[in-house]
Amino acid sequence: MDYRLHRYRSACGRLDLAARDYPAREAGAPDLLLMHGLTRNSADFEPLAAHLAGRYRLIVPDQRGRGLSQWDPEPSQYRPDVYAQDMLALLDGLGVTRACLIGTSMGGLMAMVMNALRPELAAGFVFNDIGPVLDPAGLARIQGYVGAGRTMASWQEAAARCRAVNAAAFPDFGGADWLSFARRTCRENADGTVSFAYDPAISQGMDGDTPQTVPPDLWPLWDLLDAAPVLVVRGALSDLLSAGTVREMAQRHAGPFAAVEVPRVGHAPILDELPAVAAISAFLREQVPSSRT
Template sequence: MDYSLHRYRSACGRLDLVARDYPARDYTRTGPAPVLLLMHGLTRNSADFEPLAAHLSDTYRLIVPDQRGRGLSQWDPEPANYRPDVYAQDMFALLDGLEIERACLVGTSMGGLMAMVMNAVRPGLATGFVFNDIGPVLDPAGLARIQGYVGPSEPMASWTAAAARCRAVNAVAFPDYGKAEWLAFARRTCRENADGTVSLDYDPAIAQSMAGDAPQTVPVDLWPLWDALDAAPVLVVRGELSDLLSRETVREMAQRHSGPYSHVEVPRVGHAPILDEVSALAAILSFCKEYLD
């Protein structure tokens, strides 16, 4: 997969941020290729979407940012800025700088919260929405689990050790993964240091945004943001084993949405699907073909 690194300034003008730009090299139809903005979860980065990009990048232009404090993007010296409304403003700066007026918003976990915030601030931006294991109600069990692992940690001695740590934290979500899958997972979520040790690829200070009973990463009442999506095409992907997005919430999401709505549940996967699973990928490809082509 070929992509270029697009460097841009954060909305506040203080940080250097980076996004991958996959140019849809095989797109042959008249006009520019449809754009998808892929937004990762709390402790992830742009590499999280590599498995999905392998299936979409020939046909669609993919913009895949490292949010501030992750991947190649600069860490914010003010941890209070690690929250969805600030990230959303960074996304507007990214799209405006690339002169992209409309895009399908694909959000995993925190990225889905960002998509809802972006729609509330700039209605009409999105050609559609794909929510990956996220909705207007976040199960306290899932939040507590995330709070339990996010934050400072010691460097790991090797990639094998990094894979073991990823397994220890995420085995509940991917019970069928083997050694190869955990190593690939580690390669997407960690970075190698100059001394050969391996660290998680995010600013540990993002943990501050998840602290307490009412994390600032999560707006207090998300249903108004969901209702504001109105008639837009929506696909919801839920992991069968998810402890963050319940089936009850998914049912209410469907009932409260007046426009095109589809939902897929990924077997034997928790929070959050990688999106290259057979059922998830089929649903996403069908969604893109119907609403973006």
């Protein structure tokens, strides 16, 4: 799964941002833009990339303040509408005019904002455990841990920390799973200690009863998806996206709509689970065709 590290400027022109660019084996293969969640980075999609790389071109960015992308000195800019503008700058710089947008959690919010800004862009949408209604319990849980940027002494301690925060979402994970989770979520510092791979200041957008990271009413953005093909992946244990919201999403959508629930997984599925991989593969094959002639 070789990829090229692509560097580009943020939409505001102030920040140096990074993205992984996995090439497709054949010309004309669809472009997929994979956007991670609030505290994650491009490594979050390594498990899904193992299934999709080569068949598609995968563009997997680190949002500002995450991974290899520069931290923003203005924390007020850590918002989905700002990230969406960065994504449009990324695609424009790569010459991509049409892509399937795959978003985990916050990445799904960004996909809806991008569609409102440029409705001709998306060939389809995959929403990973996110929708137009966010359960207050899930938001409160996220508020409880995001921004706790203490340094950890080792990768084993980092794995234990990831487990402490996410154990309810992945009850079947073992020690090796948590270590892999930590290596995708954290970074090793020059002195051998380990830190989460994001700017702790991203937590400022989660403060208060109405987090800045979440637009106040998402149904108008959802309705703008109109007839576009949509797949929703939901963790059966999710505390952020309810099954009832998924049903309403289906009822309000005019175009092709599919949903899959991943058993014994909460917020958010890794997307290497068999039901998720099968659903995403089928969706891309049927709804996001190649442009090869």
